[in-house]
Amino acid sequence: MAMQSFRQRLQTKQGIGIVIALLSGGVLVYLFLTPWALRKLSDGFYLGFFNMLSIGLLLLMGLGLAADKHRKEVPEELKTLTLRGFLGVLGLAAGCLLYFEVMRRIGFLVITPIFLFIAFFALKLGHWWRCVVLAVVVTVIVYLLFSVVGLELPHGFLSVELPI
Amino acid sequence: MFDPAALAAALDLFLHWQTFLWLIIGVFVGTGVGAIPGLTASTGIAVMLPVAFFLPVAPALGLIIGVYKGAIYGGSISAVSFGVPGTPGAAATVYDGYKLTQKGQGRKGLEMALYASITGDTLSDIFTIFVAPMVAVVALAFGPTEKVWLLMLGMVLIGALTGKHLLLGLMSAIIGVFLASIGRDPMAGVTRMTFGQWWLMDGIHLIPLVIGIFAMPVILLEAAKLLGERRAAGTGEQEKRKSVWKTGPGLSFQEFWRTRKELGIGTVIGSFIGMLPGLGSTPAAFLSYALAKHLSPYKKIGTGVLEGVAAPESGNNATCGPTLIPLLAFGIPGSPAAALIGGALMLHGATPGPRMFVYYPDVIYALFMILLVANIVNLGIGRIFARVYATLAQFPKPVLIPLILMLAIIGAYAARANPYDIVIMLFLGILGFGMIVVDMPTAPLVIAFILTPMVEENLRRALIMNPGNPGKALFGSPLAIGLILAMVVLVFFTVQFLKKVEE
Numbered sequence: 001m002a003m004q005s006f007r008q009r010l011q012t013k014q015g016i017g018i019v020i021a022l023l024s025g026g027v028l029v030y031l032f033l034t035p036w037a038l039r040k041l042s043d044g045f046y047l048g049f050f051n052m053l054s055i056g057l058l059l060l061m062g063l064g065l066a067a068d069k070h071r072k073e074v075p076e077e078l079k080t081l082t083l084r085g086f087l088g089v090l091g092l093a094a095g096c097l098l099y100f101e102v103m104r105r106i107g108f109l110v111i112t113p114i115f116l117f118i119a120f121f122a123l124k125l126g127h128w129w130r131c132v133v134l135a136v137v138v139t140v141i142v143y144l145l146f147s148v149v150g151l152e153l154p155h156g157f158l159s160v161e162l163p164i
Numbered sequence: 165m166f167d168p169a170a171l172a173a174a175l176d177l178f179l180h181w182q183t184f185l186w187l188i189i190g191v192f193v194g195t196g197v198g199a200i201p202g203l204t205a206s207t208g209i210a211v212m213l214p215v216a217f218f219l220p221v222a223p224a225l226g227l228i229i230g231v232y233k234g235a236i237y238g239g240s241i242s243a244v245s246f247g248v249p250g251t252p253g254a255a256a257t258v259y260d261g262y263k264l265t266q267k268g269q270g271r272k273g274l275e276m277a278l279y280a281s282i283t284g285d286t287l288s289d290i291f292t293i294f295v296a297p298m299v300a301v302v303a304l305a306f307g308p309t310e311k312v313w314l315l316m317l318g319m320v321l322i323g324a325l326t327g328k329h330l331l332l333g334l335m336s337a338i339i340g341v342f343l344a345s346i347g348r349d350p351m352a353g354v355t356r357m358t359f360g361q362w363w364l365m366d367g368i369h370l371i372p373l374v375i376g377i378f379a380m381p382v383i384l385l386e387a388a389k390l391l392g393e394r395r396a397a398g399t400g401e402q403e404k405r406k407s408v409w410k411t412g413p414g415l416s417f418q419e420f421w422r423t424r425k426e427l428g429i430g431t432v433i434g435s436f437i438g439m440l441p442g443l444g445s446t447p448a449a450f451l452s453y454a455l456a457k458h459l460s461p462y463k464k465i466g467t468g469v470l471e472g473v474a475a476p477e478s479g480n481n482a483t484c485g486p487t488l489i490p491l492l493a494f495g496i497p498g499s500p501a502a503a504l505i506g507g508a509l510m511l512h513g514a515t516p517g518p519r520m521f522v523y524y525p526d527v528i529y530a531l532f533m534i535l536l537v538a539n540i541v542n543l544g545i546g547r548i549f550a551r552v553y554a555t556l557a558q559f560p561k562p563v564l565i566p567l568i569l570m571l572a573i574i575g576a577y578a579a580r581a582n583p584y585d586i587v588i589m590l591f592l593g594i595l596g597f598g599m600i601v602v603d604m605p606t607a608p609l610v611i612a613f614i615l616t617p618m619v620e621e622n623l624r625r626a627l628i629m630n631p632g633n634p635g636k637a638l639f640g641s642p643l644a645i646g647l648i649l650a651m652v653v654l655v656f657f658t659v660q661f662l663k664k665v666e667e
Contacts, residue, residue, distance in 0.1 A: 013602075043627065044627065051357050053341075054338050054339075058339065061338065077385065077600060077601045085392030089388045092569070116567075119566035123387065123390050123566070125560065125563065138567060146574070153574065
């Protein structure tokens with residue numbers, strides 16, 4: 001009950017403002033501890049001026065949001081965002097990074113159909129065979145389009161090239 | 165100011181098969197992006213920006229401007245066909261456009277949207293061609309002090325007027341300032357805020373930032389919705405909708421001519437609002453609709469009439485050209501699309517601003533030509549492929565999401581072949597996702613990111629010119645004081661005005 005109430009309060013603009021203020025405060029402390037932020041350059045300007053100014057303003061605005069007249073409102077998208085959805089997004093981002101790393105090593109034409117198949121399947125496109133066919137077709141179309149434009153895609157160690 | 169030699173050079177740039185090819189591709193892609201609900205013009209431009217990077221300047225401008233104009237028009241296709249705006253700027257078109265479809269006059273509605281878009285766009289482009297050089301002449305007189313405050317005016321206006329909440333918009337701009345200050349200091353070249361990472365020494369590149377902030381969050385949000393659902397998404401539960409193009413007769417010239425008052429209202433409002441940084445096509449469309457309804461109550465706008473489509477569609481498309489006025493005259497992008505067009509120019513070595521009229525007049529003239537010809541291409545493609553685009557609006561999200569993710573990854577990598585750009589793009593994508601979820605607009609971040617190095621350069625130049633006297637450096641000219649006052653007054657009155665329009 002207390003946990004749910006805490007989560008509900010965190011979802012309000014007040015909660016968001018407090019989180020932003022705390023994060024900004026942390027970065028500001030980090031900046032003050034660095035040797036370069038207060039270093040004076042030859043023209044008299046401080047190297048970390050814009051960094052500190054922006055983080056300082058963000059801190060103040062975070063506190064302002066927490067005290068604002070709209071502080072009790074909960075943003076629409078945040079109301080409907082589920083934990084499952086949020087974890088799915090993080091998983092998707094991690095999957096994209098993995099896809100890229102593997103693509104550099106084994107090539108676009110090999111890994112992309114696999115990536116697309118997994119993505120289509122995870123996003124519930126439909127039957128597995130539909131996902132396979134679409135993954136292959138989309139890969140070939142994108143490869144041909146980028147070849148026409150002149151953008152070279154990673155070939156990896158397989159060096160598979162279509163004659164364009 | 166008019167330079168015949170530059171015009172000849174511009175014709176040389178413009179009259180090239182590549183320019184026309186990429187303009188046509190841009191409009192084609194842009195209209196499709198606009199027709200799909202959930203995707204915006206910024207998303208389309210962000211995904212195509214890496215391609216523009218590899219093209220010569222005129223084809224690159226053709227591609228980006230084609231995507232922009234196509235997307236602004238394309239939003240009306242699903243607005244009229246299904247009652248769902250393809251882009252935020254088409255939301256006002258739904259009121260009458262979808263009612264026309266329900267009355268069996270969908271084809272008329274689609275054609276009205278097309279012709280209204282082209283009319284508003286063309287007239288406002290002509291306005292831009294005359295006004296931008298005149299404003300640039302004034303801007304050339306600005307020194308570093310005036311430029312600092314002018315750029316600050318642009319950033320504050322965009323932060324304050326974009327989105328529903330003043331503080332959130334300003335916070336977005338400040339995050340952009342912070343991100344821009346990562347890397348090398350623009351004057352001394354000393355690195356800062358790199359967290360000890362060597363790959364941040366050159367700062368954040370524009371392309372992964374733009375893709376991460378404009379393309380990724382929209383797609384991640386759609387993915388979050390799909391992944392959060394337990395049922396299957398692509399198993400045909402979307403009802404097959406009859407092609408709107410087959411419903412009823414087409415638009416006659418008399419019917420089009422009857423809406424000339426509403427077209428005029430949309431064009432004037434769209435041109436004016438397009439010039440102001442931070443507002444964009446959505447308020448232009450709603451304001452045009454509201455004013456047309458108010459001025460012609462006997463036409464019963466809101467009950468499914470052509471005038472109710474003419475006003476918002478001419479209004480939203482009339483912002484396309486004038487949004488480039490602050491960019492070309494002052495170097496201040498007035499909208500996300502203008503920021504991306506400015507980015508495309510910067511990637512080709514032409515920094516937008518008044519000096520562009522002096523050093524790159526051929527590029528300016530070529531840009532003007534592209535603006536005008538893009539409308540003709542938009543008309544042709546819209547007329548021929550409208551029924552295809554209406555079908556595209558039902559494109560399954562489970563296919564769209566991975567496709568755009570893949571294009572985003574390739575695009576971000578292609579710019580510099582730097583694998584860390586993917587890390588940056590994904591990080592910014594999650595940041596942008598977080599921003600959208602908490603109702604923080606993302607456009608001010610990108611615009612502030614582009615403007616911050618210019619602010620810093622001019623500020624430090626002003627300080628060097630007035631050693632030991634920061635007061636004089638910042639407030640030493642009447643124009644600078646005027647710009648500061650203008651900033652305060654404009655923000656205050658525009659916020660009040662927008663509140664009234666919302667009510």
